[in-house]
Structures are given as C-alpha cells and as structure tokens.
Amino acid sequence: MDVDFVCAFADRPPGRLTRRDVARALLAVPSGVALVALPDLRRALLAAGNPLSRAFWDSAKATLGSIEAGVATVGDVQRWLESTGTEPILMTPGYFVWPEEDERGPVAAEMHRRLVAHLEERVAAGAIDPDALAGGDPEARAAYEELQERWLATALPDGRTPEQAVNDEQDEELFAAWDEEEAFALAELRRILGDLPRRPEPPAAELDAAGARLRELLAEPGYPANVLRACAGLDDRPMPRDDRELWLTVAAGVAGPIADLPESGDELVEFADLERRLSEEDLTLANLCAIQHADWLAAVTALARLGPGVLASPERIARLIAESEDIESEEQDEEELEATEGFFASVVPLWACLGIVDAGGVLTPLGWWGLPEALERAWTPAE
Structure with missing residues (x-):
C-alpha cells in the first residue's frame, strides 16, 4: 500500500486527499499492512504539500493498532472514520440511518456524495475541526452531528430534502421487495393447491x-x-x-x-x-x-x-x-x-x-x- 493506492482508491491526486480518503484506504487493506505503510504514506503526503495533521496520524496509528490487536469494535472504527470531519455519521441523534455503502440506491448514493462535499466545504471554511473530533472533544462532536442533521433536513435547490429523499427510496425498495416476495408466495400457493384435490x-x-x-x-x-x-x-x-x-x-x-x-x-x-x-x-x-x-x-x-x-x-x-x-x-x-x-x-x-x-x-x-x-x-x- 502506498500513496498511489490511496489516490486510485479515492480518485484524487495526492494534494487533494482528505483525512477521510486516507482513512477509507487504510481500512480497505489488512490492518497490519496499513500500519506498516503509515510512515511512508505520511512522508509522501508531506512531500505533496498535504501533510494532514499529527492528530490524524496518531489516531490512525491507534485505531489500526487496536484493529490488529483484535480489541477495536465496529463502533470504534466507525467513530474514528467519522472523526475525519467529512464522513457522514452512520446514525444521527435523530435516528436517520444511512444504508450500507453496497446497499445504497441511486438517491442515497447521490445524497451521501452531496453531504461529503458539503462537509469538505465546511472543513475548508474552518466550521469543522477534525483534530478536535479526533481528540474526542464532545462539543466538536455535538456540533458535527448538529451540522449534518441540519443539512439532512434542509431542502436542496431542486426542492428535495435529503433525509426524506433517502427514506422514500428505501421505502420504495422495501415495498418492491415485499411485492416480489408476495408474488412468489402466491405463485407457490396456486401451484401447491393445484396439485391437491379440490x-x-x-x-x-x-x-x-x-x-x-x-x-x-x-x-x-x-x-x-x-x-x-x-x-x-x-x-x-x-x-x-x-x-x-x-x-x-x-x-x-x-x-x-x-x-x-x-x-x-x-x-x-x-x-x-x-x-x-x-x-x-x-x-x-x-x-x-x-x-x-x-x-x-x-x-x-x-x-x-x-x-x-x-x-x-x-x-x-x-x-x-x-x-x-x-x-x-x-x-x-x-x-x-x-x-x-x-x-x-x-x-x-x-x-x-x-x-x-x-x-x-x-x-x-x-x-x-x-x-x-x-x-x-x-x-x-x-x-
């Protein structure tokens, strides 16, 4: 694993990689491989003029070490990923839950990308402090959660509200799956009854x-x-x-x-x-x-x-x-x-x-x- 791998994974050049990009790439390989690659990766980004921060690298080393030792929970890893400052919170305090990445429909995938872009803008503007998030600052975390909930509930220029749009798509998928299951069950019922005496x-x-x-x-x-x-x-x-x-x-x-x-x-x-x-x-x-x-x-x-x-x-x-x-x-x-x-x-x-x-x-x-x-x-x- 090297900086070229991270760039290909995130589809961005080294100078534009975010903490989230690096964190996701590190989590995409075995933790032992990621730990070995950390020093060279840090030096490569420093040379590219994108050093990130000491707090990020320390948190990455600690999280990957916990994963390698087998003591990190799924929640621990998710929390670390969210502490990068541009990862949407998996479940907000208002109980909005993002579908898993491989289960997102077109609307959920679009809204997730939009939120990531919005969070990147807020980090660039100084409205989000990733180092405070990485350090576990409760006020920074609360502000991060509130910012995302506000975005989810705010209508986009096209009139769609992200939270409602994602929920509507999930409902449609659920109803479609239910209808498909029901149609199959009905066909089976008719087949079985057709073989029985009237x-x-x-x-x-x-x-x-x-x-x-x-x-x-x-x-x-x-x-x-x-x-x-x-x-x-x-x-x-x-x-x-x-x-x-x-x-x-x-x-x-x-x-x-x-x-x-x-x-x-x-x-x-x-x-x-x-x-x-x-x-x-x-x-x-x-x-x-x-x-x-x-x-x-x-x-x-x-x-x-x-x-x-x-x-x-x-x-x-x-x-x-x-x-x-x-x-x-x-x-x-x-x-x-x-x-x-x-x-x-x-x-x-x-x-x-x-x-x-x-x-x-x-x-x-x-x-x-x-x-x-x-x-x-x-x-x-x-x-």
Whole structure:
C-alpha cells in the first residue's frame, strides 16, 4: 500500500486527499499492512504539500493498532472514520440511518456524495475541526452531528430534502421487495393447491350463518372486533353485503392486515409511555405483521393437505411450518419454534371468531375451504 493506492482508491491526486480518503484506504487493506505503510504514506503526503495533521496520524496509528490487536469494535472504527470531519455519521441523534455503502440506491448514493462535499466545504471554511473530533472533544462532536442533521433536513435547490429523499427510496425498495416476495408466495400457493384435490365449498346456509355471526361480532366494541375490522380495512369502508364476500375479506385481512387500529387522543398518550405493556390489540396486530409469507404458505398448505379435523393449535402450526417441504428453511431450534408459536397464538383466536377452527382449535370444513381462498385473496394485487 502506498500513496498511489490511496489516490486510485479515492480518485484524487495526492494534494487533494482528505483525512477521510486516507482513512477509507487504510481500512480497505489488512490492518497490519496499513500500519506498516503509515510512515511512508505520511512522508509522501508531506512531500505533496498535504501533510494532514499529527492528530490524524496518531489516531490512525491507534485505531489500526487496536484493529490488529483484535480489541477495536465496529463502533470504534466507525467513530474514528467519522472523526475525519467529512464522513457522514452512520446514525444521527435523530435516528436517520444511512444504508450500507453496497446497499445504497441511486438517491442515497447521490445524497451521501452531496453531504461529503458539503462537509469538505465546511472543513475548508474552518466550521469543522477534525483534530478536535479526533481528540474526542464532545462539543466538536455535538456540533458535527448538529451540522449534518441540519443539512439532512434542509431542502436542496431542486426542492428535495435529503433525509426524506433517502427514506422514500428505501421505502420504495422495501415495498418492491415485499411485492416480489408476495408474488412468489402466491405463485407457490396456486401451484401447491393445484396439485391437491379440490376442496368443496361450504353450503350456502353455513356461509350465511358464519356471515351473520361475523356481522354481529364486528359491530361490537373492543377486541377482537376492532382488530378484525382493522385487518379487513372496514373502519374506512362499508361492510360487503354478501356474507361470503364479507367472510373472505375478513379472513384475508388476518393474513394481510390492511390497516392499523384507529388512533384516539388517549391511545396516543399511552403510546408515548414506553413503560406500558402492549394492549392485546396492539400485540395481535404486531404478531400478524411479523409472520412471513413463507410461514403463512407452509401453515395453510399443510392444513389444506390434512383437511378438517386436524388440530390447528399454535403449537401444531409451528411444527407444521418447521417440518414443511413447501418452503426452504433451515432446521429451527426451540427458540425459533416458540417465536412462531407466539405469532400464531394471536392468529388462532381470530380464526375461531371466523369459524375456521372450533373452540378446541380443530380445523373446520369452513376453514379447510376458506383458509386457502383467503390467503390467495390477501396476496392477489388489487386491480
């Protein structure tokens, strides 16, 4: 490693290299190699008229030495890199987090470059003191953090706010990945069901009765009616008039919740209290949203194969998922099984409200027919 390596790594001539450029290049090679190269690198930059500072070189030697000794943490190394004065803080005090370098989309990469350029301007203007940062000065660090948070929240000439632009891009990527996973799960569900005998649809009288019971339940206050309404999105739209349609809408909502619980002033006050325990409603919705597509697929296809009369308790469902050949998964330990069981402990009571399982947690003929239908509906994109 030499100055030519650093220049190629940073795509800058020796006279324009920053502390960040040198630090990133040093971290790109084994720590032992970087330590050996430090003296020659320092002399080369001094000869190029860009000596940096003694504080930087001392901090580089100390950090690389800690890495070589195996005592430096990831946080220690990140903090040192940030102390160069032009490295964006990985997580700001306001909890904005930059994506990892190899995971940044075009917008995040652009905004990161813009912030680096802004910080270089502030260092040149004397508004940032890298030596104070390298020395661990708390006031310098606080000012450095505040400067970055202000930049992130300030609109650019084109009207974009950097923080919001990065967050929007990450949301789009997350939604796209979710849609792709859901489309794959839907295709697998249809493939598996296509290989199974057709399940008979319940008699109309049975569906009408289930629909009537469901309408009565949904009119009640509190749990579980409020959760079922939220899952089906019925707080913001009227109930379907057809009982079959209503039943499938609510059953699909359990597998793919459409909305959250409506908020009231009292609920907002309670939410601000971090010491409070989650209500049954909040815990139920959190568990429903935590269940992965693969787990829903494994559970529902297993029940479709086994048919009415099979036990569909949370414990049994967790085992069915762990033993499923319909999904690719590593062998689960007891802790993972308990987590899956805990998620479905919120599902089974809702299934009981719909008549999918009986009071003993046994799959009913209605559930045998309706669960796969509801899951397919939950994963089918709205037209």
